[in-house]
Amino acid sequence: MARANEAAAEALREYADLFALEGGDPFRVRSYQRAAKAIAGHPEDLRPGHARDVPGVGSAIAAKVEEFLGRGGFRQLDELRAKVPPGVRRLMAVPSLGPKTALFLYRELGIDSVESLAQAIDGGRLRGVRGMGPKTVENLRRGIERQRQAGERVHLGVACALADQVVESLPGAERVAVAGSVRRMCETVGDIDVLVAGPAELMSVFTAQPYVAEVLASGDDKTSVRTEQGLQVDLRRVPVGSWGSALLYFTGSADHNVRLRELAVRKGWKLSEYGLSDGDRVLASRTEEEVYAALGMQWVPPPLREDRGEVEAALRHELPVLVEQADLRGDLHTHTDLTDGIASLEDMAAAAAARGLAYYAVTDHAPDLAMQRMTLEKALAQRESLARLQERYPGMRLLHGTELNIGPDGSVDWPLEVLEGFDVRVASVHSHFTQSRAEMTRRLIAACENPGVQIIGHPTTRKIGRRPMVDADWTAVFQAAARTGTVLEIDSYPDRADLPSDLVRLARHQGARFSIDSDAHAVPHLAHTRFGVGVAQRAGLTREDVVNTWPLERLLAFLKGSADGR
DNA sequence: GCCGTTTTCGGCCCGACTGTTTTCAGTCG
Incomplete structure (x- = not known):
């Protein structure tokens, strides 16, 4: 995968944050953020001289990226780093705390880290400070708490990328394998365990890697390091026998x-x-x-x-035959640049075909999510483009779908007669996350009972380390899904992993079916289904449980039948 | 800082929610 892209994107994200903290023009901040997103999602590796090929990268950002590719940094970033302590940027990672508040806390109270913010809250130093009412302070306290609960753990996407990097950096090994919670596809990972067989010199090769920030311990058989991002990696050398x-x-x-x-x-x-x-x-x-x-x-x-x-x-020799990534015939939840994706319909379809999918649904957002500026006219125009594009892909069926917005009362964007024009209808919660359990349960059940809704997207809406799951009576929701034939999504985004595997088990017990979708907003995200498959495997799902392993005809009949049967 | 069937300047995703405020700023999706 495009490692240089991710490093350059992270540098731009950091620059965007620091620039925002310095009170920089918000439109320029967004340009840096957009460029970072585009670079991270660009299907080709960045090469010197080609940064401008990425849409959203103009001459100014290209110059910064070129400099970054040459020496791992750029001048303007260095200058801002010298002005703003790194802890102030990390303040912005606290939910509900943005650049304005971070800068205010730093300038007025000298708070330059999450730790010193926690101390200030506990010591009552925020009391009476402008804009810091009791509820705001309480929200900050809870945000810090949530971050601490996520602790030093990272989601599986970060861990897998690092684990792959470690494996690739040890070509001299006779054997090398990732073990531990990464191999078990745990949704979050506290440290990375890698096993090698081979000469003792592998340990010094390992400690010399650029991703190593600190060597915690090193012997012939076990070496522990801390990486730049703070994650511990244990390398263990074992006899091949x-x-x-x-x-x-x-x-x-x-x-x-x-x-x-x-x-x-x-x-x-x-x-x-x-x-x-x-x-x-x-x-x-x-x-x-x-x-x-x-x-x-x-x-x-x-x-x-x-x-x-x-x-x-x-x-008993009765283990289930677990669903595997190769079993997935289609993807039922993806986006394009018509809404918040960054790749065109053409590019996404080409990438899906290259992955060998037999069917592929484009499910851009619907109008109720106002920020997406979707209209029925745009959706219908996309449907026509899709029909024309279909001619290029005799082996892959393009499905026109939509990702609806489940409103606070459980209603969705369009009336049934409009919904029936879409092949695939995902519906997801995008707002009002803090409704009571009773309200949220009613809301999700109403969505399941809507004959226009076929799939509930990222049902809990959690984001690991950032946003908790919404509160609902999941048993009741899953019973409604099973009864109405509404499919529950396993959103494969590694920071979502939603449904989580524990809830997948519960839902399966209630008789629900699942789809493992990428929710891709860029070409490389299509590969995220490996993480969604991990969630499904942890829950013991087989091909039969996962509707997008089914042949297209069976899938369409199921989606249609479930709508008719309500 | 980027971009252009709105076009080389002047827009830029836009509205809701929250908590604080006395008319709004900050954050989020």
Whole structure:
């Protein structure tokens, strides 16, 4: 993936933040933000001399990017960094705290970090300060609390990118694999575990990598570092002969491992990272499959290794055949630059075809989300463009869809006769997140019962580390979804992972079906479905549970039938 | 700072919500 793009985009995001903090022109701030978004979402790697090829990058930003590609920074960024302490920028990450307030707190009260803000709140120093009423202070306190709960953990998208980078930086290894919570596809990750087999020099290769900020500990068999972004990475070197048992041990979860060790003990054996052994005799160690087989079990896919019934199922040889990314035949929730995507309809469709999809729904936002400036006329014009574009893709069916807005009362943008003109109708909550449980439950059930609604998009609306899930009686909502044949989305965006896997389990128990969608706003986002598949696997979903693994005809019949049946 | 069937200057996603305010500023999607 385009690593230079992400680094350059992050530099521009930082510059936009610092520029905003300095009171810079908001339109210029937005230009930097837009350029960052466009660069991050650009399907091609940035190359020197080609920054201007990215839409939204003009001559001024191109010059900054070119300088960044050359030396990892640019002059204007350096100057602003010298003026504004990094902690002040981090203040802006506190929900409800923007640039104006951050600068005010810094200038007037000397608050230059989230920590000093927390101290100021606890010490009552904000009392009586202009604009800092009790509710504002309480909101800030809660925002800081929410950040702390997310703690040092990052979402899986960040963790996977770093883990991939670590693996690629160790080409001298005989074997290398990511273990731990990343391998289990946990929605958030506290540290990254990587396993290698090979010479001891790999450790010094590792500590010399540019992403390493600090070496916490380093020996021949285990090295721990902290990266620039604050994440800890543990690299463990194991003998190739015990690769399987080591991978098993370091993949976890701890609870799963405990259960396996108990099984071994019951047979009079011992299981450790070095192997499954009977006294001095090693029974299995080279591969995970051998170890599980020796214990009389099926190999357990890592996303299931949480001691939530998978051990028993594996002993009975009744593990589900989990849905995989290759099973996805289509994507039912994507955007274009007609609303808030950054790529054209043509480019998104081409990328979808290149991914081998059999069907692809374009679901731009509907008019009730006013910021998107959508109109029925625009939607109908898009439908015509889509029909013309279809001729280019005999192997892929283009579906015209929409992402509706579920209003506070559960209603959506258009009347049924308009909705029926769309092949795919996703409906999502985008506002009024703080309704009571009773109101939110009624709202979501009303959406399920609307015959024009086929899929509920990102049902909880959470954003990891930023916004909690809305409060609803999920059992009641999922029962309504099952009863009406309304599909529940697993939004694959790694900072959403929404539904979360625990709720997917609950919903499946109620008989609901799911779609695993990218919610792509740019070409590279189409690949995010790997994360959505991880959520589904952790919940034990099979192909049958996921409607966009189905052949198109079956999918369309299901969507239509569920609408008719209400 | 970007961009151009509104076109080389003058717009730029726009409205709602929140908490504070006495007429509005900041934040968010």
